[in-house]
Amino acid sequence: MATMGEPAPCDTLFLGGGTPTHLTLGQLTRLLAAVERWFPLAHGGEWSVEANPADITLSTADLLADYGVNRVSLGAQSFDADKLSLLERDHRALDIRHAVEICLPRFTSVSLDLIFGAPGENLDAWKQDLQSALELAPQHISTYGLTFERGTTFWGRRLSGDLRSIEEDTERAMYETAIDTLTDAGFEHYEVSNFARPGHRCRHNEVYWSGGRYWAVGPGAARYVGNTRSSNHRSTFTYLRRIRSGQSPVAESETLAPEDQAREKLVLGLRKMEGVLLADFERDTGFAPHDLAGGAISRFIQWGLLAQQGDRLQLTRSGLMVSDSLWPEILRR
Amino acid sequence: MPSIDCQHIRNFCIVAHIDHGKSTLADRLLEQTGTMTVREMKDQVLDDMELERARGITIKARAVRMEYKRGGETYELNLIDTPGHVDFHYEVSRSLACCEGALLLVDAFQGVEAQTVANGYAAIEHDLAIVPVINKIDLVQARTEEVADEMRQSLGVVPDEVVRVSAKTGVGVQQLLDAIIDRVPPPKGDPNAILQAMVFDSHYDKYRGAITYVRVMNGVVRKGDRIRFLRAGAVYEVLELGQFVPRQRACEQLQAGQVGYLICNIKSIADVHIGDTVTVAQGEAAKPLPGYKPLQRMVYCGLYPSDGQDFTELRDALEKLSINDPSFEFSPETSEALGFGFRCGFLGLLHMEIVQQRLEGEADIDLVQTAPNVTYQITTRKGETLEIHRPQEVPDPGQIEEFRQPIVRVNFLIPDEYIGAVMNMCHERRGVQKSLEHLSAARVMLTYDLPLAEVIYDLHDKLKSATRGYGTMNYDLIGYEPADLVRLDILVNGNKVDALSIICNRGDADRRGRAVVKKLAEEIDRHMFEIAVQAAIGSRVIARETVKAMRKNVTAKCYGGDITRKRKLWAKQREGKKRMKSIGSVDIPQKAFMAVLHTGDEKK
Ligand SMILES: Nc1nc2c(ncn2[C@@H]2O[C@H](COP(=O)(O)OP(=O)(O)O)[C@@H](O)[C@H]2O)c(=O)[nH]1
Ligand SMILES: [Mg+2]
Numbered sequence: 001m002a003t004m005g006e007p008a009p010c011d012t013l014f015l016g017g018g019t020p021t022h023l024t025l026g027q028l029t030r031l032l033a034a035v036e037r038w039f040p041l042a043h044g045g046e047w048s049v050e051a052n053p054a055d056i057t058l059s060t061a062d063l064l065a066d067y068g069v070n071r072v073s074l075g076a077q078s079f080d081a082d083k084l085s086l087l088e089r090d091h092r093a094l095d096i097r098h099a100v101e102i103c104l105p106r107f108t109s110v111s112l113d114l115i116f117g118a119p120g121e122n123l124d125a126w127k128q129d130l131q132s133a134l135e136l137a138p139q140h141i142s143t144y145g146l147t148f149e150r151g152t153t154f155w156g157r158r159l160s161g162d163l164r165s166i167e168e169d170t171e172r173a174m175y176e177t178a179i180d181t182l183t184d185a186g187f188e189h190y191e192v193s194n195f196a197r198p199g200h201r202c203r204h205n206e207v208y209w210s211g212g213r214y215w216a217v218g219p220g221a222a223r224y225v226g227n228t229r230s231s232n233h234r235s236t237f238t239y240l241r242r243i244r245s246g247q248s249p250v251a252e253s254e255t256l257a258p259e260d261q262a263r264e265k266l267v268l269g270l271r272k273m274e275g276v277l278l279a280d281f282e283r284d285t286g287f288a289p290h291d292l293a294g295g296a297i298s299r300f301i302q303w304g305l306l307a308q309q310g311d312r313l314q315l316t317r318s319g320l321m322v323s324d325s326l327w328p329e330i331l332r333r
Numbered sequence: 334m335p336s337i338d339c340q341h342i343r344n345f346c347i348v349a350h351i352d353h354g355k356s357t358l359a360d361r362l363l364e365q366t367g368t369m370t371v372r373e374m375k376d377q378v379l380d381d382m383e384l385e386r387a388r389g390i391t392i393k394a395r396a397v398r399m400e401y402k403r404g405g406e407t408y409e410l411n412l413i414d415t416p417g418h419v420d421f422h423y424e425v426s427r428s429l430a431c432c433e434g435a436l437l438l439v440d441a442f443q444g445v446e447a448q449t450v451a452n453g454y455a456a457i458e459h460d461l462a463i464v465p466v467i468n469k470i471d472l473v474q475a476r477t478e479e480v481a482d483e484m485r486q487s488l489g490v491v492p493d494e495v496v497r498v499s500a501k502t503g504v505g506v507q508q509l510l511d512a513i514i515d516r517v518p519p520p521k522g523d524p525n526a527i528l529q530a531m532v533f534d535s536h537y538d539k540y541r542g543a544i545t546y547v548r549v550m551n552g553v554v555r556k557g558d559r560i561r562f563l564r565a566g567a568v569y570e571v572l573e574l575g576q577f578v579p580r581q582r583a584c585e586q587l588q589a590g591q592v593g594y595l596i597c598n599i600k601s602i603a604d605v606h607i608g609d610t611v612t613v614a615q616g617e618a619a620k621p622l623p624g625y626k627p628l629q630r631m632v633y634c635g636l637y638p639s640d641g642q643d644f645t646e647l648r649d650a651l652e653k654l655s656i657n658d659p660s661f662e663f664s665p666e667t668s669e670a671l672g673f674g675f676r677c678g679f680l681g682l683l684h685m686e687i688v689q690q691r692l693e694g695e696a697d698i699d700l701v702q703t704a705p706n707v708t709y710q711i712t713t714r715k716g717e718t719l720e721i722h723r724p725q726e727v728p729d730p731g732q733i734e735e736f737r738q739p740i741v742r743v744n745f746l747i748p749d750e751y752i753g754a755v756m757n758m759c760h761e762r763r764g765v766q767k768s769l770e771h772l773s774a775a776r777v778m779l780t781y782d783l784p785l786a787e788v789i790y791d792l793h794d795k796l797k798s799a800t801r802g803y804g805t806m807n808y809d810l811i812g813y814e815p816a817d818l819v820r821l822d823i824l825v826n827g828n829k830v831d832a833l834s835i836i837c838n839r840g841d842a843d844r845r846g847r848a849v850v851k852k853l854a855e856e857i858d859r860h861m862f863e864i865a866v867q868a869a870i871g872s873r874v875i876a877r878e879t880v881k882a883m884r885k886n887v888t889a890k891c892y893g894g895d896i897t898r899k900r901k902l903w904a905k906q907r908e909g910k911k912r913m914k915s916i917g918s919v920d921i922p923q924k925a926f927m928a929v930l931h932t933g934d935e936k937k
Contacts, residue, residue: 144889172885193889208893222894229897254897264900271891299918303862322861324886327903 001038001217003243008215010039012204013047017218019075021055025063032067039215046071046203048111054091056099065106071202072103073111073140079132080125083118086163087146088153093132100136109200111140116174118146119163126174130181139200142193143178145171172321179317192271192320209272211265211284219249228255259333262287267327270306275314289313296329337409339524339590343517344548345464346413346428348452349438350805354468358438358500359397359412365506366399366410368578396431396534396546396592398576401510408514411576411592413533413548415452420681422809423626424660427533427608429455430624431548431592434462434517436509437488441467441475441497445483445772447746447805453488462517465490466509471499479773486772522589528552528560529619530587530611535602537657541573543599547611548592551619555586559614560597563621564606568614569597602659628660630678631739631810632685632789633722635666635703635832636692637674639923640913642699644673650696651675654688661688668725670830670916671701676722679705682789701914703832704929707785710737710813724834727820730871737813738836739785742767745796747804749777754799762787763838782811786836790930821846823853823929824867824874828917835929845931846876852928854878857921864919 013035023031041047048071049064056074064072078084079093096112103110112133116126133141148155148165157163179189187195191209194202207214216223219239222231230253233239242249256264262285269276282288290297297313300306305319305326315323349355362368399410415428429435435456439449456463465484467477477497484490496512498505534546547554554560558571573596575583587593599605608625612618638647651663662678679685685705692698709721712735713728721727743764745755749771756779759766764781771777783792788808796804821842823833833853837845846868853866857880864880891899913920 145885145887147889168884175885175887192887192891205892208891208896214893216893220894222897224893231894231897252897264896267900267903268891268896305861320887322883322886324888324903325861325883328907331900331904332907 001034004038004215007038007040009042010215011042011045012207013039013041013045014050014204015048015069016050016073017220019052019055020049021051021060021064025059028060028063032063032069036067041068048073048202048204050075051099052091053095053099056095056102058102061102061106070107071109071111071140072107073113073142073202074099074103074138076112076133077115078118078129080129083115083121083125083129086118086120087115097136100138104137109139109196109202111142111202112136112138113142113144114178115144115146116178117166117171119166121166121174123170123173123177127177127181130178134181134185140194140196140202141182141187142195143175143182144193145175175321176317189273191273192323206272209268211261211268226255227258227261228253230254258285259287259292261285263292263331263333266292267330270313270315270326270330271323273314273320275312278311278313293330293332296326296332300326300329337588337591339519339522341406342409342411342520342590343434343513344411344413344432344520344590344592345434345436345461345513345517346415346432346456347436347438348415348425348429348449348456349468350440350443350446350448350452353438353440353443353446353449354500355414355438358436358466358468358498358506359414361500361503361506362410362412362510363397363399363579365503365510366401368397368399396577396594397579398592399578401514403511403514409591410510410513413592420631420679420684421660423628423680424534424607425452426455426459426624427531429459429461430608430622431531431533432459432461433520434464434513436464436466436513437484437490438466438468439480439484441469441477441480442472444476444480444776445487445746447744447807449484450487450744450746450778451807451809457488463488463490464509464512464516465495467495467497468500470497471502471504483773483776487778520590522549522551524551524553524589526551526589527617527619528554528558528611528613529622530554531622532562532605532607532609532611534607535605535659537602541596541598543597543602543605545595545597545599545605545611546592547587547595549587549589550622551589552613553586553588554595554611556583560595560611561614561618562604562606562609562611563618564609564625565604567599567604569599572596572598602656605659607659628662628680629810630660630662630708631681631785632679632705632707634677634679634685634705635668635671635674635723636663636677636689637668637671637701637703637832637914639699639701640915646696647675647692647698647700650692650698651677653696654691658688660684666723668703668832670828670832671703671914674701678722701923701926703926704835705789706836707739707789709739709818709836711735712737721836724820724836725831727834727836730819735815736818738816738818740782740811740814741785741788741808742811743781743783743788743792743806743808745779745781745804745806746772747777747779747796747800749775751800751804752777752779755779755796755804758792758795758799759783762792783808784816785810819870821849821875822869823849824865824869825853825857825919825921826865826917827867829869830916830921832926833929842870843875846870848931849929850876850878852931853925854880856925856928857919859883860919862918 047069049069050073053074076096077087077089148158182195183189189195190201213224219232219236220234230250232249233251239249266289304316307316347355396411396413401408401410413428413431415425437453467480470477481492481495485492496509498509529551530547530549532545532547535543537543556571561568573583574587576593610621638644655661660680663675666676667673711719711733713732714734747755759781762783764783767780769779796806817839818836819839819842821835821837822829850866850868863882866878867874868876913922
């Protein structure tokens with residue numbers, strides 16, 4: 001952080017990348033103090049911290065609140081013991097309840113992450129998870145379909161036949177159930193995977209999705225400054241070695257041409273449920289969506305995957321379900 | 334090179350089934366006659382194109398001159414290498430017409446096979462002196478005497494006359510050279526007559542234009558002569574002539590009985606017709622030599638650039654390729670589904686594969702190829718005769734008086750335990766049995782007439798699997814016969830995809846239709862919408878499959894660090910669509926165009 005040279009005031013802060021709460025109280029205090037010094041939070045700003053439910057104690061929560069953290073995102077994943085162990089998590093349902101109880105009075109927003117589509121999971125089990133989450137009355141919920149990605153243990157376990165992914169139809173039903181259940185309970189579905197009670201959206205993430213700029217610190221962290229996206233080395237070891245020898249920790253960076261910035265912004269914008277306001281988009285980027293990908297957009301409208309009402313272009317429910325198939329057409333120059 | 338009298342010339346070729354050792358034997362002959370030193374020898378010098386090497390086949394006939402001294406006399410031996418595959422049948426026959434003798438080469442273990450018989454008969458028909466040779470006698474499994482008997486049974490060879498050699502070790506090669514001189518008659522031509530030479534091959538050289546290979550039948554051709562190609566009607570000056578030893582070596586003249594090459598600054602290989610006659614430009618011309626046939630393309634397919642690939646690039650690549658391969662033909666065509674492309678004619682399926690590989694390998698062109706089909710004939714109610722090179726051209730059933738398909742006579746050479754299996758295979762394909770003959774106790778020759786369409790796609794593979802690899806086959810076009818044929822159309826989401834239409838027997842249409850739509854539905858990836866794949870005859874749908882719509886395809890996490898990776902991934906998915914064609918928003922991969930070859934008779 002010291003490489004910043006001088007402190008950079010911020011509107012939003014996000015301490016993530018797993019579980020900063022795993023640190024001892026002493027270490028956490030040093031971290032929070034450093035962040036406070038180099039990235040002072042503007043008045044009315046949002047400061048989120050990711051936390052593992054099992055790590056939350058009264059003293060950590062108090063410490064976070066004392067430094068001005070006002071949003072906690074808990075990696076709950078599930079309330080089902082078997083599912084948790086399959087997902088290789090070390091906490092229990094009880095830990096989640098405990099953590100939420102501690103956090104609710106101390107922070108403006110508490111968010112729960114939930115995972116659906118674990119091997120062997122059925123729709124009823126997922127509904128149960130959603131109910132359990134709602135009962136705790138968090139202000140924000142994120143739901144993620146389990147993905148098998150190269151480099152994860154799940155990938156290897158699926159390859160070896162140990163795990164089987166669930167049927168696509170079931171996975172879709174789970175996703176739709178999440179949307180219906182949470183919106184019925186008064187949450188706004190504001191992005192593919194995110195639901196918030198009014199006034200509790202994650203402002204930090206909204207910066208990502210609106211094509212805004214941000215700094216980043218730490219291994220693997222990604223920043224978007226000027227027209228350049230860059231990310232730090234993923235390996236903690238390399239990251240530290242570079243920082244200590246006064247080298248840049250950046251591993252990859254790319255500078256985007258204005259048109260590519262616009263295409264990317266269009267995709268990220270459409271992943272938000274409110275979609276994109278055409279006139280605003282053109283004003284901000286200099287490109288009209290219909291000029292960038294008019295053919296694809298009208299086809300998608302015709303197929304009922306996108307909808308245009310007045311100045312607003314947004315995904316329909318069926319478009320949302322297969323939205324990854326839309327993006328290649330929009331990103332294509 | 335001093336003029337040589339005909340008595341000292343021997344022109345011969347080697348005919349053999351593939352892999353019986355023709356190229357290896359040619360190498361030994363070159364070595365034994367000192368035409369090439371061992372050090373100069375690359376293995377199998379006659380197969381010099383990279384692709385031939387890769388596929389182990391000989392595509393282009395070549396002629397090599399060797400000198401052999403015996404008893405104070407020097408002989409000129411011209412070895413004319415013939416192509417070994419059925420697709421190049423016509424070129425084989427032209428090569429034979431240049432020779433007085435043929436070495437009929439048979440593998441001491443494999444014995445007589447289909448091309449042994451086919452090429453052996455062809456050599457006999459051309460009145461060539463046959464020198465029967467059994468090769469690979471060094472093999473421990475060699476069954477030389479039995480094979481000699483098979484040769485007697487199938488081709489009337491006298492076992493005592495068989496020369497036994499090993500092209501690998503060189504055993505018997507000396508005796509073979511003696512047999513060539515003693516048994517192959519010298520050429521009969523008259524050096525004082527009017528020039529008459531036959532073009533038996535050609536190839537294109539970047540710097541010198543088309544090079545023609547000729548056998549001089551009568552007269553003499555000299556450097557500087559003006560010559561006429563009778564068929565093409567074109568006149569050229571001979572800039573250079575010579576022989577291959579085995580590399581090109583210029584000389585002053587070629588005379589009756591000799592084999593060599595001519596370079597005349599011919600800009601286009603299209604002006605050179607295999608089988609054409611060369612004579613003098615002025616004065617009385619010689620008679621055309623008999624046996625010329627225009628090349629016959631047996632198989633046609635469409636070649637189209639993939640999405641994002643340039644039409645003109647494909648055209649340039651085809652032009653470049655056809656310069657060196659006059660047997661391959663192409664003309665522009667359009668398909669409603671595929672856009673602008675070319676209809677290409679080939680001598681056979683192997684030829685088609687070679688061309689396609691060259692296009693992709695040498696020219697780096699990304700192709701969409703439609704399924705191959707044969708040429709049909711239709712007589713319309715109005716009495717017109719149509720040649721149908723692609724299924725789209727078939728008129729409405731109401732206009733068709735008669736629909737005819739090409740029929741070939743197929744010889745199968747098989748161990749007799751597989752007779753039943755091969756007969757079944759032929760009956761399923763509407764074959765008519767012509768004969769069954771035992772060549773030896775355990776080997777038979779089975780002859781069937783079959784529709785060419787049933788033969789070209791996969792009969793060879795089917796034969797191999799029905800006979801555990803021991804069966805071989807050979808075929809010859811014998812003519813056209815009427816059949817109850819229909820055009821089967823394929824519809825994708827209700828749109829007829831012209832490039833997927835096929836012609837098949839009415840009785841097979843249901844089975845073919847079901848098999849094709851099933852295969853197609855497997856080849857097409859799921860889309861954002863459901864896709865109906867249907868087979869129809871006219872307006873009657875006979876089979877249907879659906880490609881279910883994609884149900885869920887959505888990235889859950891797209892935060893700061895994910896954005897770049899995801900954007901690149903999505904952008905790449907666009908590129909992944911190369912080798913595809915978008916037809917009414919449905920991306921159809923190349924492989925799907927071959928799905929129409931599925932006959933539905935595959936055993937599970
Ligand atoms: N053992 C043995 N192998 C041989 C002999 N002649 C050729 N071969 C092998 O048989 C295979 C086919 O030979 P090739 O000359 O390419 O056959 P072609 O297809 O008729 O030209 C090669 O692997 C040769 O090495 C021989 O006399 N003895
Ligand atoms: Mg060979």
